[in-house]
Amino acid sequence: MAEQTMRAVVAEAYGDPDVLKVTRLPVPEPGPGAVRLRVAYVSLNPVDVFARQGRWAAPLPLIPGVSHDGVVDKLGAGVDAGWLGKRVQSSGNFGGCADYSIAKPGTFSELPAGIDWKVGAVWRGMVGTAWHSVHTAAQVQAGQTVVIHAGAGAIGIVMTQIAREEGATVIALCGGPAKIAFARPYGAKHFIDYRATDWVPEVMRLTNGRGADVILDGNGGPETPKNYDAIAPNGLVLVMGATAGREGRGPDVPVELLMKKSFKVGAMSLNALAADLKGRDDDLMLDAVRSGRWKIPITDVVELEDVPALHARFERRETMGRPIIRVGGDL
Ligand SMILES: NC(=O)c1ccc[n+]([C@@H]2O[C@H](COP(=O)([O-])OP(=O)(O)OC[C@H]3O[C@@H](n4cnc5c(N)ncnc54)[C@H](OP(=O)(O)O)[C@@H]3O)[C@@H](O)[C@H]2O)c1
Numbered sequence: 001m002a003e004q005t006m007r008a009v010v011a012e013a014y015g016d017p018d019v020l021k022v023t024r025l026p027v028p029e030p031g032p033g034a035v036r037l038r039v040a041y042v043s044l045n046p047v048d049v050f051a052r053q054g055r056w057a058a059p060l061p062l063i064p065g066v067s068h069d070g071v072v073d074k075l076g077a078g079v080d081a082g083w084l085g086k087r088v089q090s091s092g093n094f095g096g097c098a099d100y101s102i103a104k105p106g107t108f109s110e111l112p113a114g115i116d117w118k119v120g121a122v123w124r125g126m127v128g129t130a131w132h133s134v135h136t137a138a139q140v141q142a143g144q145t146v147v148i149h150a151g152a153g154a155i156g157i158v159m160t161q162i163a164r165e166e167g168a169t170v171i172a173l174c175g176g177p178a179k180i181a182f183a184r185p186y187g188a189k190h191f192i193d194y195r196a197t198d199w200v201p202e203v204m205r206l207t208n209g210r211g212a213d214v215i216l217d218g219n220g221g222p223e224t225p226k227n228y229d230a231i232a233p234n235g236l237v238l239v240m241g242a243t244a245g246r247e248g249r250g251p252d253v254p255v256e257l258l259m260k261k262s263f264k265v266g267a268m269s270l271n272a273l274a275a276d277l278k279g280r281d282d283d284l285m286l287d288a289v290r291s292g293r294w295k296i297p298i299t300d301v302v303e304l305e306d307v308p309a310l311h312a313r314f315e316r317r318e319t320m321g322r323p324i325i326r327v328g329g330d331l
Contacts, residue, residue, distance in 0.1 A: 004027040005024040006027045006098055006099035006100050007022065007024060007327075008024070008098035008099070009308070010061050010063055011052050011061065012060060013060065014054030014060070016312075017052070017309070017311035017312040020052065020311060022304065022307070028102050030075065030079075033076055033078055033104070034076040034102050034105055035075055035076060035079055036075075036100055036101070036103075037072060039068055039099060040068070040069050040120070041121035041324050041327065042097055042121055043065075044324065044325065048065060048066055048094075048097075051066070052064060063096075063097050064096070066092060066093065066096065068089070069088065069120040069121045070101065070328065070331065072085060073100070087120070088108045089111055089124060090103040091125060092107050093107050096121075096325075096327070097304060099327060115290060117331065118301070119298070121324055126154050126155055126296070126322065127289060128270050130155050130162055131158075133216055133238060134159050134216065137268035138214045138268075140168050142167025142168065144168045145169045146171070146212060147173060147212040147214070147215045148160055148172050148173065149217045149218055149219040149223070151170075151173050151183050151188060152175075152180070152183040154297060154321055156172065156218065157183060158297070160172060163216075170187065171206060172188035172192070174192070174193060174194070175195045179193075182320040183320075186295065190206050199223075199230070200229045210232045210233075211229075212231060215227045215231055215238065216238050218243060219241065221242070223244065228253065228265075233262050233263065236265075236266060238268055296322070298321060298324055299319070299323050301323075302323060302326070306325070307325060
C-alpha cells in the first residue's frame with residue numbers, strides 16, 4: 001500500500017522565516033501512550049518563532065505549532081479506546097502546522113463543551129499564564145496601578161481584562177498607534193506608545209510621581225532596566241516572558257537598587273508552577289472564557305501555506321492579539 005502523506009510546514013535548519021518550507025511528509029504514527037490528531041487550528045505562539053530561530057530547545061526537523069487542537073484519529077498502544085474521535089487540545093507538542101500531529105502521553109486534554117475550535121487551539125496557555133501572573137503571582141489588588149508590557153499582545157490583552165476585573169488601573173505599553181487602537185476595547189485606562197515615547201516619565205505622571213504597583217513584563221529585552229525606575233515603593237516587577245530577548249536585560253538587579261525603593265522582582269512560569277497548581281482555578285478560567293467575560297483576542301485566521309509569511313510578520317512586530325492558522329478548520 002502506498003504511504004500516506006500530509007501537508008506540513010517544516011524547518012530543516014534554524015534561521016529566518018524562509019527556512020520554513022511547505023511540503024509533504026509521511027503521516028506520523030503514534031507511539032505507546034500517544035495519540036494522533038487530525039489538526040483543526042494551530043496558534044502562532046512566540047515559542048514557535050523562538051524554536052525556528054534556534055532560541056528554544058526544539059530538535060530539527062522542526063514542524064512548528066506548539067499549541068493546537070484536533071480530533072483524535074489514531075491511538076498508540078495502551079491508550080484508552082474512549083479517546084478515539086474526541087476533540088482535544090495538544091499543549092507543548094511541536095507539530096501542529098501539519099494535517100496530522102502526535103500528542104505525547106499526558107500532553108492532550110479534551111476540549112470542554114462550549115469552547116469552539118478556534119478558541120480551543122489557543123486559550124489554555126494564554127489564559128493560564130495571564131491569570132496566574134495577575135492573580136496568583138502578582139496578587140493584583142483593587143486600587144493598584146498595573147503596567148503591562150506588550151499590551152496588545154495575546155497574553156497582554158487577557159492580563160489587562162483580568163487586572164481590570166480585579167479593580168486595578170491598567171497602563172498598557174504598546175509598540176505603535178495601531179496596537180493602541182487594537183488594545184483599546186479591552187479595558188486599559190491609559191496607553192503609551194513606548195517605542196515613540198520614554199514611557200517611564202509618563203507612568204510617573206499618571207501615578208502622581210509614585211510609580212506602578214505592579215509591572216507585568218513579557219517582553220524583557222532592552223526596556224527591562226526601565227521597570228526599576230517606574231516601579232513604586234513596595235511594588236513588584238514580574239517577569240513572565242522574554243519576547244524581546246534575554247540579552248540587554250542588564251546586570252542582575254543589585255540589592256542596593258531594591259533597597260533604595262524597597263521593591264520586589266519576581267517571575268511566573270506556568271511550567272514551573274504546574275505541579276504545585278494542580279489545575280487550581282481551571283474551572284474559574286473556563287467559565288470566564290466560555291461565558292465571553294474574558295475575550296480571547298484571535299485576530300486573523302491564515303492558511304497553512306501562509307505560515308512563513310506569518311512568522312515574518314511576527315518578527316516585524318506587526319502581529320496583534322493571537323493570529324491562528326487553519327489546518328483542517330472546523331472539523
Ligand atoms: N510565563 C509563562 O508561563 C509563559 C507562558 C506562555 C507564554 N509566555 C511568554 O509570554 C510572552 C507574551 O506571550 P504572547 O503570546 O502574548 O506574545 P505577544 O505579546 O503577543 O508577542 C508579540 C508582541 O511581542 C512584542 N515584542 C517585543 N519584542 C519583540 C520581538 N523582538 N519580536 C516580536 N515581537 C516582539 C510586540 O509587542 P510590542 O511592540 O507592543 O512590544 C509583539 O506584538 C512571550 O514571551 C511568551 O513566550 C510565558
